[in-house]
Structure formats: C-alpha cells, structure tokens
Amino acid sequence: MTSVVDLDAVGPRLKSAREARGLTLDQVAELSGLSKAHLSxxxxGERQASxxxxxDLAAALSVRVSTILGEDGAGxxxxxxxxxxPRHSAGGLEIAVCSGFLNSGSIEALRVRVKPNRPGGVPAQHRGEEWLYVLSGTLQLEYDDVKYSIPAHTAVHFNAAxxxxxxxxxxxxxxxxAATDQTDLARIRH
Structure with missing residues (x-):
C-alpha cells in the first residue's frame, strides 16, 4: 500500500507545529540546522523535505515525522x-513509519523501499545518528563521499551529521x- 505525501499539506503542518510551540523561523532554523529560506x-510547499x-524538523518541533506526514500523532x-x-512516496523512496508511541520523540524508525536507479540528489545531513538494516536487495550507501555496497541482512550505524x-x-x-540528540533543543525554546 503506497500513498503520496501531499506537499501542500506538509508545509502547513510544519508551520502549524512551529506556531503551536511559539517558535519563529529563525529559532527553528537554529534548532534544525536548516536555513530560514529553506524552511520558508x-x-x-515550494520545496520537498528530505x-x-x-x-531534524521533527526533533526541533518536538513532533514525530509521522505527524508531519499527516498520520495521527496521538497513540x-x-x-x-x-x-x-501506508507508505509515502518522496524522492524515489517509499517510506512507511514504524515507530512512535504516545509522547515518544527521540528515535524514528522507518521502513524504506529504495527504488532502482533512484536519482541521488543532494546528500542528507542531520543531527543525531542513523542505524540501517538492509532487509532485502543491496543498498548503495554513499557516506562522507565514500560509496559502500551493503548486502541484505547487514546493519550499518553512522553519524548522520x-x-x-x-x-x-x-x-x-x-x-x-534515526536517533536525535535533543539535549540542546530546549535552550532556544524559552
């Protein structure tokens, strides 16, 4: 089962979460490491988030990725x-959220289907760590400008920055x- 993330709805959800926490674009930019222009x-809805x-935005806004994607945040x-x-399609990936209990927020678990010959795009960078486990197929992971071929039934753990x-x-x-370090998130909130 696959659903397409409605980009017109993701933007308002981000803005609503930011405003609900009384944060400015500048504050969220500092918390997330993204530029104010990119956040805007x-x-x-002019840009699609990686x-x-x-x-990073979910951690900065104290919400789950699934909430930003439009899934019920309460549970x-x-x-x-x-x-x-349901899976959400974005940038050649199909993403199924598979984590989140009531008030959880320090880790996000996702089942990701990487489509063949997916355009690489700009490499991701965000706070925290990532742990990947290849369930099937062979993942081509580019990490810090080095390419790795990760076969099925292999785990990888790295600094997501x-x-x-x-x-x-x-x-x-x-x-x-993905695990985020939330120790410095409170300093800007007040």
Missing amino acids: RLES IGALV PELATFPVDV RPHRMTSRVVTEVLLV
Whole structure:
C-alpha cells in the first residue's frame, strides 16, 4: 500500500507545529540546522523535505515525522506497526513509519523501499545518528563521499551529521532508525 505525501499539506503542518510551540523561523532554523529560506520554502510547499530534514524538523518541533506526514500523532503508550502500514512516496523512496508511541520523540524508525536507479540528489545531513538494516536487495550507501555496497541482512550505524545518501540498482528494503540528540533543543525554546 503506497500513498503520496501531499506537499501542500506538509508545509502547513510544519508551520502549524512551529506556531503551536511559539517558535519563529529563525529559532527553528537554529534548532534544525536548516536555513530560514529553506524552511520558508518547505512551509509554503515550494520545496520537498528530505528524510534528514524531516528528522531534524521533527526533533526541533518536538513532533514525530509521522505527524508531519499527516498520520495521527496521538497513540497508545505501546504502539504496533503491521507490515502493510501506508507508505509515502518522496524522492524515489517509499517510506512507511514504524515507530512512535504516545509522547515518544527521540528515535524514528522507518521502513524504506529504495527504488532502482533512484536519482541521488543532494546528500542528507542531520543531527543525531542513523542505524540501517538492509532487509532485502543491496543498498548503495554513499557516506562522507565514500560509496559502500551493503548486502541484505547487514546493519550499518553512522553519524548522520556527515553527508549520506541511499541509492540502489534493484528494489531494496531498509529499516532505518534515526536517533536525535535533543539535549540542546530546549535552550532556544524559552
């Protein structure tokens, strides 16, 4: 099951989350590491956010990536995610959110399907760490300008602040867990 992320809805969700926390674009830019101009274009729907940008913005706004994508942000303290949860298409990736209990926020787990010959685009960079586990296929991971071929049933763990991007020659399924460091997020909020 696949759904397309409505870019016209993602922008207003970002803006609503920012305003609900009483933050300016400048404050969110500092918290997320993204430029004010880029944030403005994301909020207006002129630009599409990468996974890395979504992770950084979710951490900066104290919301889950799934909330930004339009999924219900409220849930039980124990959450389960069946294999057939809806996928969102963005930038040659199909993303299924598979984490988030009520008030969770320090990690995001996503099942990502990398389509063959996906355009590489600009490498992602965001605060925190990423842990990837290749479920099937072979992931082509470019990390800090070095290309790695990661076969199925292999895990990779890295500093997400370094440039990284995923491509593949065949349909590849990846479990991606992003952990954000939220220790410095409170300093700008007040």
